[in-house]
Amino acid sequence: MVNSTHEKDILIDCKNLQKTFYTGGVETHALRDASCVIRRGEFVSIMGPSGSGKSTFMHLLSFLEEPTGGSYRFDGKDALAFDRKILARLRNQEIGFIFQAFNLLSKLTVHDNVELPLLYDFYTKGFSRSKEHKKRIAHALESVGLTHRAEYKAQYLSGGEKQRVAIARALVNNPKIIFADEPTGNLDSKAGLQVMKILQKLSADGHTIIMVTHEHSTARHASRILRLRDGVLERDEKVEDRLFATEMEELK
Amino acid sequence: MYILLLALKMTWQNFAAAKLRTFLTVLGIIIGIASVVVVMSVGNSAQNVLLDQVRLIGSNLIAILPGASADNGPPAIAFGVVSTTLTSDDIDQIRDKNNFPHVLYAAGYTSTTKLVRYRKENASYEIQGISPDGINVENMNLATGRFFTEAENTALRRVAVIGSRAAGELFGNETPEGKMIRIGKANYRVIGTLKERGSSFAGDFDETVYVPLHTAQSTIMGINYLSFARIRVDDEKNIEKTKEDIRVLLKSRHKIPQSEEGDFSVRDLASAINILSSITNVMKYFLVTVASIALVVGGIGIMNMMLITLKKRVREIGLRIALGARGRDIALQFLVESVTISVMGGALGSLIGWGVAELVGIVANSRGVAWRVTQDAEIFVMAFGIAGVIGIVFGLYPAYKAMRVSPMEALRYE
Known part of the structure; x- marks a missing residue:
């Protein structure tokens, strides 16, 4: 599958990843075996029925949980050796999250929600910090077409708009990779399509995106699909009949 | 500094979002601090009134009482012995x-x-x-x-x-x-x-x-x-x-x-003053200890509120961690909130305690007691200090719990 790839093009390289939960003396093998290589700029869907381990797989890749077995190299470094401090920096600087439930702070404005990751940016130094932050917020809002909503409270937005704010928030730190967990799961088809359109545009601009979904039509917007079944990564396939979101097309 | 300002800003937002709960929690500290300030202040005043009376006579005085008696005990005449x-x-x-x-x-x-x-x-x-x-x-x-x-x-x-x-x-x-x-x-x-x-x-x-x-x-x-x-x-x-x-x-x-x-006893006022001071000090600190119980209860109130806050905001905290907040940022946030509550309580409590102490002075004076209200700055410094310590002590556990929240909480779908 992976051929003639330059070492530095590889963002994610995992082998035989496993995750076993122990609850009340009972073992649950959420993920048994998953190996894959993801290069920079790829748009990858992780698919599978519920209970297949697709969410667990994404949690491991995005450092939300630690694997109980296997190896994982992120950006050339051993991810299993990352401590809390490194993880906080990674989450802030190199990773963007998009959640199914949006997870906006409803009492804050759109602008303040997008600003949230920047509040924890302890890494950009110097006098130009706030200027740079302003620029990034403006750019992120523009990318999702919500510049005109900047001063609205998040709670007054529609679902589709909320998810676009969440995308802007994920973008604002200019991350190396964006993780999207069922980003269209809470949206109607039209709004979902709009979200996919934005994600595809981000992908075209060179962002790496990993998206978990159980909908086949949604998954086909990516360039590659990883299919899981019973905790095993079964198939890793290129999307031949890739869908491109336009205003006309309907999801589902 | 920036992190502290951020924490203060968020503290303000959180208080605004739960005004009544915040007020009730602050009230617990107000009552505790006010009691301590009143007891300390009124105690000091009473002590001074007593010592003033002794000093009126003079501290370089020696008294000779007829009849044998212990130097620090009651005089012989108190037992009906006329010498x-x-x-x-x-x-x-x-x-x-x-x-x-x-x-x-x-x-x-x-x-x-x-x-x-x-x-x-x-x-x-x-x-x-x-x-x-x-x-x-x-x-x-x-x-x-x-x-x-x-x-x-x-x-x-x-x-x-x-x-x-x-x-x-x-x-x-x-x-x-x-x-x-x-x-x-x-x-x-x-x-x-x-x-x-x-x-x-x-x-x-x-x-x-x-x-x-x-x-x-x-x-x-x-x-x-x-x-x-x-x-x-x-x-x-x-x-x-x-x-x-x-x-x-x-x-x-x-x-x-x-x-x-x-067949006589020789006494002096300096030692009488010392004995008097030590007795009244014991009384004062006993009362302060009793009043401090109210403070501990107030502190438990703070811990209670912070734990409820943690429960209500666990998803938000998870999100913040997922977006790059460090454990110490979250812990600091919680500590700033609990200390803010207790210091606000300390300020208002001191003010109320001060007022009550003045009132006691007015009432005492109107009853003809030569009462001099003593408001020592150290009482207020101490009240603030105690309030701050209460905020930290009772904020530590919720802060520790908060910094251990998993970013996974943000993904939990309701």
């Missing part, structure tokens, strides 16, 4: 500069209560027979006239110096000097009046009529011994030595072997 061995001759010896270089003044006293009459006015007053030196021992100040002399004392002259209120009650607007008053069955000429001195646990100086010691002993009471004697020395630090010299002198004069206990 007749202390005489004015004893005191004259103590006045001898050669043997007692540090003694400034020494006075013998005897006292009783008699009906005093001037024309149609009459009332019962304390009659105190006192050596002419007494005016200096007692730090009394004359308002008009003069005090009696040694010659008048020796000659058993019937003259009197009267306290300010007694003068007012007996004479009204008349000038008392030169007037004759009747004490018991004899007439006395008023030769002076005293300035107001106030009252103390030792008696009301302003309602006392003073007559020469020997006159009182022979004419009014028919005795030749003293109720007590007081000696003023030049400096507090010479008190111990003088006391010892007095003991030696009196034992030899009373023909008691030096190795045995005397």
Whole structure:
């Protein structure tokens, strides 16, 4: 599958990843075996029925949980050796999250929600910090077409708009990779399509995106699909009949 | 600094979002701090009132009480023992500069209560027979006239110096000097009046009529011994030595072997002040301890609120961690919130406590107690300090719980 790839093009390289939960003396093998290589700029869907381990797989890749077995190299470094401090920096600087439930702070404005990751940016130094932050917020809002909503409270937005704010928030730190967990799961088809359109545009601009979904039509917007079944990564396939979101097309 | 400002901003937002809960939590601390401030402040004031009264008499005073008693215990007279061995001759010896270089003044006293009459006015007053030196021992100040002399004392002259209120009650607007008053069955000429001195646990100086010691002993009471004697020395630090010299002198004069206990006791006010201070301090800190229980309850209130906040905001905290907040950012956020609550409570509680202490002073003054409200800055510094410590101590556990929240909480779908 992976051929003639330059070492530095590889963002994610995992082998035989496993995750076993122990609850009340009972073992649950959420993920048994998953190996894959993801290069920079790829748009990858992780698919599978519920209970297949697709969410667990994404949690491991995005450092939300630690694997109980296997190896994982992120950006050339051993991810299993990352401590809390490194993880906080990674989450802030190199990773963007998009959640199914949006997870906006409803009492804050759109602008303040997008600003949230920047509040924890302890890494950009110097006098130009706030200027740079302003620029990034403006750019992120523009990318999702919500510049005109900047001063609205998040709670007054529609679902589709909320998810676009969440995308802007994920973008604002200019991350190396964006993780999207069922980003269209809470949206109607039209709004979902709009979200996919934005994600595809981000992908075209060179962002790496990993998206978990159980909908086949949604998954086909990516360039590659990883299919899981019973905790095993079964198939890793290129999307031949890739869908491109336009205003006309309907999801589902 | 930036992180602290961020935490303060978020604290403000969170308080605004839960106004009633925040207020009730602050109230717990207000009550606790106010109680501590009131107890400390009122306690200090009461202590000062007591010590003021003692100091009014003077801290370089030595008292000789007839009858044996423990130096710090109640005097023999309190047990109904009347000892007749202390005489004015004893005191004259103590006045001898050669043997007692540090003694400034020494006075013998005897006292009783008699009906005093001037024309149609009459009332019962304390009659105190006192050596002419007494005016200096007692730090009394004359308002008009003069005090009696040694010659008048020796000659058993019937003259009197009267306290300010007694003068007012007996004479009204008349000038008392030169007037004759009747004490018991004899007439006395008023030769002076005293300035107001106030009252103390030792008696009301302003309602006392003073007559020469020997006159009182022979004419009014028919005795030749003293109720007590007081000696003023030049400096507090010479008190111990003088006391010892007095003991030696009196034992030899009373023909008691030096190795045995005397038939008198020698005391001083400095040690009385110390005993008084230590007793009132114990009382004060006992009360502060009781009041502190309210503070602990307030602190538990803070912890309770922070744990509820944690539960309600666990998803938000998870999100913040997922977006790059470090454990210490979250912990700091929680600590800033709990300390803000307790310090706000500390500020309002101090203010209320201060008000209550002032009110106590106003009420006490209106009841005629010479109450002086003492508001020591240290009480308020301490109140703030305690509030801050409470905020930290009771905020630590919720802060620890908060920093351990998993970013997975953000993904949990409701």
